[in-house]
Amino acid sequence: MNIVLLGAPGSGKGTQAKRLEEAFGIAQLSTGDMLRAEVKKGSKIGRTADTLMRAGQLVPDNLIIALIETVLDDEACRDGFILDGFPRTVPQAEALDVMLETKALKLDRVLELEVDDEAMVERISGRFTCANCGEGYHDSFKPPQTPGVCDVCGSTEFFHRADDNATTVRERLKAYHLQTEPISAYYEKRGILTRIDGMGGMDQVTKDLTKAIEAQPQG
Ligand code: ADP
Ligand code: ZN
Numbered sequence: 001m002n003i004v005l006l007g008a009p010g011s012g013k014g015t016q017a018k019r020l021e022e023a024f025g026i027a028q029l030s031t032g033d034m035l036r037a038e039v040k041k042g043s044k045i046g047r048t049a050d051t052l053m054r055a056g057q058l059v060p061d062n063l064i065i066a067l068i069e070t071v072l073d074d075e076a077c078r079d080g081f082i083l084d085g086f087p088r089t090v091p092q093a094e095a096l097d098v099m100l101e102t103k104a105l106k107l108d109r110v111l112e113l114e115v116d117d118e119a120m121v122e123r124i125s126g127r128f129t130c131a132n133c134g135e136g137y138h139d140s141f142k143p144p145q146t147p148g149v150c151d152v153c154g155s156t157e158f159f160h161r162a163d164d165n166a167t168t169v170r171e172r173l174k175a176y177h178l179q180t181e182p183i184s185a186y187y188e189k190r191g192i193l194t195r196i197d198g199m200g201g202m203d204q205v206t207k208d209l210t211k212a213i214e215a216q217p218q219g
Contacts, residue, residue, distance in 0.1 A: 001026055001080040001213065002105060004087070004096075006184060007113030009172040010120035010127075011198045012205060015136060016113070017084035019206050024213065026080035031088075034067055035059065036161075053163050056171025058088055058179060065095045072099065080108075088180045093187075110187040111212055113198030113205065117173050124169045131157040 001024060007013045014030060021028040035053065038046030045067070049059045068086055071077070087093040100106055126139035132155035137144055145151050150158075163172065187193040194212040198205055 001108050002100075003080070003082040003213065004107060004110045004187070005082055005084050005113070005209075006110060006180065007198055008115055008117070008120055008176045009169060010124040011113040011115045012202060013084050013113060015202060016205060016209055017082050020082050020209060020213070023210065024080070024082075026082055027074065027076040028082050028084055029068065029071055029077075029086070031064055031067065031083075031085040034071070035064075038067075050162075054168065056163060056168040056175060058175055061089055061091050061095070064088075065092060065099075068096070069099055072103065072105075087183060090182055090186060093183050107187075107192060109213055110184070110193045111209055112184050112193060112195045114195055115198040119199065120173060121166055121169050124164050125166045127164060128158045128160045130155055131159050 003020070003026070005013050005017050005020075014032070017028040017030065020026070035046070035049045039050045039053070040046070045063055048063065052059050064086060068083075072081070083096075087096050096107075123138065123141070126141070128137050128139075129135065130137070130150040130153060133150060133153040135150055135152045136142070137158070148156055150156070163169075184193055184195075194215075196205065196208045196212060200208070
C-alpha cells in the first residue's frame with residue numbers, strides 16, 4: 001500500500017503518519033524530518049534548507065526529489081510507504097509519478113486532512129517535542145503531567161522547531177495554499193483522493209484515515 005498524506009502545517013500529518021506506519025507496516029517518509037536531519041548534520045543540502053525552512057518557504061523541487069528518490073528503494077518500504085510532506089508542488093507530484101513508474105510501483109491512496117488556518121497557528125505556536133523519545137506536547141492542549149518532565153520517558157529535555165512560531169506558520173500556510181493545494185485536484189482527477197476532516201480529535205482522525213485506506217478504491 002503506497003499512500004500520500006496531504007495537509008497544512010499543523011494538521012497532524014506527522015502524528016497520523018506514524019500511527020499508520022505502525023498499523024499497516026508501511027514506512028513513514030517525512031521530508032521535513034529528512035531535511036531537519038540534514039540541517040543537524042550541516043550538509044550542503046542542510047545549509048540550503050535551513051534558511052528556507054526558517055523563512056517558511058519550500059526548498060527547491062530538484063533537491064527534495066533527489067532526497068526522496070534515495071529512500072524509496074529502502075528495505076523499510078518493501079510493504080509500502082506513506083509520504084508525509086511530499087509532494088508539495090505539482091512538479092513534485094509529476095516527478096513522483098515518473099519515479100514510481102520506473103520502479104513499477106503505483107500510488108494507492110491520497111488522503112487530505114482538511115483543517116482551519118487559525119487553529120493551525122494556535123496548534124503550532126505552542127507545540128514542542130521530547131528530545132529523547134519524540135513525544136509531542138503543547139503548552140495549552142497537552143502539557144506534560146509534571147511540568148518539564150516527559151510523560152513517556154521521563155526526559156527533561158525538549159525541543160521547539162525553529163519554524164514553529166506564529167510568523168513563520170503564516171508563511172507556511174501561504175505556501176501550502178498556493179503551492180501544495182493544487183495537488184489535490186491533480187489526484188482527484190485520478191480518483192484516488194479522499195478528503196478527511198482533520199479538526200476532530202486525533203483518534204477520530206486516525207479512524208477516518210484507516211477507513212479510507214481499507215475502503216475499496218473508487219476508480
Ligand atoms: P509542516 O508540514 O508542519 O510545515 P514539515 O516538517 O513537513 O512541516 O516541513 C517543514 C519545512 O520543510 C517546510 O516548511 C519546507 O521548508 C520544507 N519541506 C519539507 N518537505 C518539502 C517538500 N516536499 N518540498 C519543499 N520543501 C519541503
Ligand atoms: Zn520522552
